[in-house]
Amino acid sequence: MVDTLARTGAWADAWAGTPEQLAARYAADASLLLVTEEGRTVVEGRAAITEHAAAGLFRVPDRAVIAQRILAGGDPTDGAEHLITEWLFTGRAAEDLVTMAAPGLTWWTLDAAGLIRTELRVVAWSERRILDDEVRRARPLADGEERSHGWYRDFVARLFEVVAFDPGLARVSSCADDATASDLAGAGRADSSGQAAAMASAGAVLGVRGTFAVRLDDAAGPFAVVVADLDGADRIVHEQRYGGRWWPAADPA
Numbered sequence: 001m002v003d004t005l006a007r008t009g010a011w012a013d014a015w016a017g018t019p020e021q022l023a024a025r026y027a028a029d030a031s032l033l034l035v036t037e038e039g040r041t042v043v044e045g046r047a048a049i050t051e052h053a054a055a056g057l058f059r060v061p062d063r064a065v066i067a068q069r070i071l072a073g074g075d076p077t078d079g080a081e082h083l084i085t086e087w088l089f090t091g092r093a094a095e096d097l098v099t100m101a102a103p104g105l106t107w108w109t110l111d112a113a114g115l116i117r118t119e120l121r122v123v124a125w126s127e128r129r130i131l132d133d134e135v136r137r138a139r140p141l142a143d144g145e146e147r148s149h150g151w152y153r154d155f156v157a158r159l160f161e162v163v164a165f166d167p168g169l170a171r172v173s174s175c176a177d178d179a180t181a182s183d184l185a186g187a188g189r190a191d192s193s194g195q196a197a198a199m200a201s202a203g204a205v206l207g208v209r210g211t212f213a214v215r216l217d218d219a220a221g222p223f224a225v226v227v228a229d230l231d232g233a234d235r236i237v238h239e240q241r242y243g244g245r246w247w248p249a250a251d252p253a
Contacts, residue, residue: 004072007114008085011106012065015089019053027115033222035122035243040223060091062099069139071208071227076149080109080117082206084213086139086227086240089123090131101131103184105225105242107204107215120215120222122242124184142229142237144210152207155234156214160202160246167247174236181239200224200246216244 007025014022023046026032032043032052043052057063071084085108088101104123111117129135162170171179203217210231216224224244231237239245 003114004070004083007083007110008067008070011085011116012067012087015057015063015065019050019058022053022058023047023050025116026119027111027113027117030116030118032119032121035120035223037124037126040220057089060093063089063091065089066101066136068137069141069211069227071141071206071211071213073149073206073208075204075206077153078109078204082204083108083110084206084225084227088131088135099131100128101135102128105227107213107222107225120225122184122225127184141208142210142231144230144232146209147207149205149207152212153202153205155207156202156205156212163246171247176231176233176235176237179235179237179239181241181245183241183245184243200244202246214246216246 011022011025014025026046026049028046029044030046030049032049034041034043034052043049066088067085068088069086071082073082074080075082085106087104087106089104090099090101092099102123102125104121106122107120108116109118159170159174162173200216200218200223202214203222204215206213211227211229213225213227215222216226225242226244226246227240227242228236229238
């Protein structure tokens with residue numbers, strides 16, 4: 001397994017450098033899928049990733065990326081090393097009087113050299129808030145025993161089956177009474193209300209102790225990620241939704 005903290009730290013540090021330094025963290029044939037308020041954009045190859053970076057957020061002069069939570073592990077279904085990071089993009093754009101923070105998430109698969117082979121990046125610029133200690137704080141993984149990759153995939157598969165059959169039953173059986181959820185409403189496909197959730201599938205699953213992440217796919221490919229925390233009874237106590245949800249109606253509260 002690659003040094004996940006070092007890989008994430010090098011990527012985050014590169015944002016304060018040049019577009020070329022950031023692109024050096026990617027394989028030559030890397031593929032970036034960017035999910036924003038405008039929809040989905042695919043950027044293919046290190047050269048195109050360099051150009052995309054130079055034309056985008058690198059225009060924020062005091063930019064920095066702060067990693068808040070990391071999940072990492074191998075996926076036996078595709079043989080790849082996966083690394084998920086929840087982070088803040090911080091800095092002052094031309095219209096800002098103070099330093100702001102935009103939340104985001106990246107889901108990587110890495111090659112044998114530890115370079116990024118594929119990346120799903122969800123960011124909501126419209127969700128920016130003033131950067132303070134509360135916004136900045138790291139979010140630890142939920143406590144829990146170490147599980148196999150198969151355990152998390154089976155858990156998510158059962159959840160999707162019950163949601164498709166009876167969403168209300170799924171909430172009662174899968175969520176704690178005081179479960180909470182947070183949405184990045186600005187990111188993802190136009191229908192982020194969950195009304196089309198029945199058409200979504202779990203494209204990939206990764207879990208570490210009491211926290212797991214699900215990549216949501218539709219007919220056009222990945223469009224969202226949900227990161228969920230479990231309690232000691234394996235009930236969902238919180239969901240952080242990046243671009244969409246698996247529930248077809250109201251929050252699981």
